[in-house]
Amino acid sequence: MQVALGSILIGISNYTYEPSLCRRKSAGKEKVEYADVLSLFKNKLEQMRADISLLQKHMSQLGRRPSVQIYNSSYKMAKEVLPPHCADILITSPPYLNNYHYIRNTRPHLHWLSLIESSAELKRMENESFGRFWQSVRSLPPIQLSFDLPQLNDLLSLIREKTPEKGVYGGSGWANYAAAYFNDCHEFFGIMRGLMKSKGRLIIVIGNSILQGVHVETDRYLSEIAYLQGFAVRGRHEVRKKRTGSSIIGSSIRHEMNRSHVNLYEAAIELEAPGD
Ligand SMILES: C[S@@+](CC[C@H](N)C(=O)[O-])C[C@H]1O[C@@H](n2cnc3c(N)ncnc32)[C@H](O)[C@@H]1O
Known part of the structure; x- marks a missing residue:
């Protein structure tokens, strides 16, 4: 659900990718005053469910079930x-x-989705890039x-x-x-x-x-x-x-x-x- 929220986050905010992250105002775009967050979120979850079913269908044809470690x-x-x-x-x-x-372009996701605990982590990520x-x-x-x-x-x-x-x-x-x-x-x-x-x-x-x-x-x-x-x-x-x-x-x-x-x-x- 966090991934789903992350993928719609910029579209429902007053940021935009141009292609770098900037405020909509700086790119001459209208402010987003209203967004139907729930429908967008639900649609995204449904797309993800369809992708997962497709993958599971293909996987069931394999002789063995692979394990995954991230x-x-x-x-x-x-x-x-x-x-x-x-x-x-x-x-x-x-x-x-x-x-x-x-790192700069995914700042909203990093903060909103609790992928980092403090801004100091941004520096570490930058050094490891x-x-x-x-x-x-x-x-x-x-x-x-x-x-x-x-x-x-x-x-x-x-x-x-x-x-x-x-x-x-x-x-x-x-x-x-x-x-x-x-x-x-x-x-x-x-x-x-x-x-x-x-x-x-x-x-x-x-x-x-x-x-x-x-x-x-x-x-x-x-x-x-x-x-x-x-x-x-x-x-x-x-x-x-x-x-x-x-x-x-x-x-x-x-x-x-x-x-x-x-x-x-x-x-x-x-x-x-x-x-x-
Ligand atoms: C050209 S993009 C590829 C994106 C990926 N193929 C996808 O479809 O999401 C390069 C990716 O490398 C990641 N990256 C940068 N430095 C990295 C590192 N030291 N270790 C692992 N990934 C890194 C970036 O965050 C970025 O997501």
């Missing part, structure tokens, strides 16, 4: 809750390189990659040189953001290597990005970083050709990129863990 925790804690080399398959979609601030937030790394001295990938290094240098007149709001801040993101990708694959069984499969869904007008093929770099960590790249499947809603493509840059025909897409990369 760990409400960062992947960084994986080694503390799972034994080494226990996973046959890993399916995930980590945060994209678009500075979407999950995959990727740093641009706001927290833009003013730091230049962040270097913690691994050797010359092509990515060159790309970060290109971003770093853009719009120097904007100071940390220009290329240097965004290059720091991207370097910290790719360093986390490298750490992520290191942790996953310890969890995967020999020849286990990984499916990772990720979108490309445009930083300071520079196209970053995140899926390609993620594959190369995974390779550095011992994974073999078995495939790449484009799952969506057009995405909208990246918060970091300024309108002038979007215009420029449209002219050069760079599309935002999502791809699933398929990797294989090292063998024995």
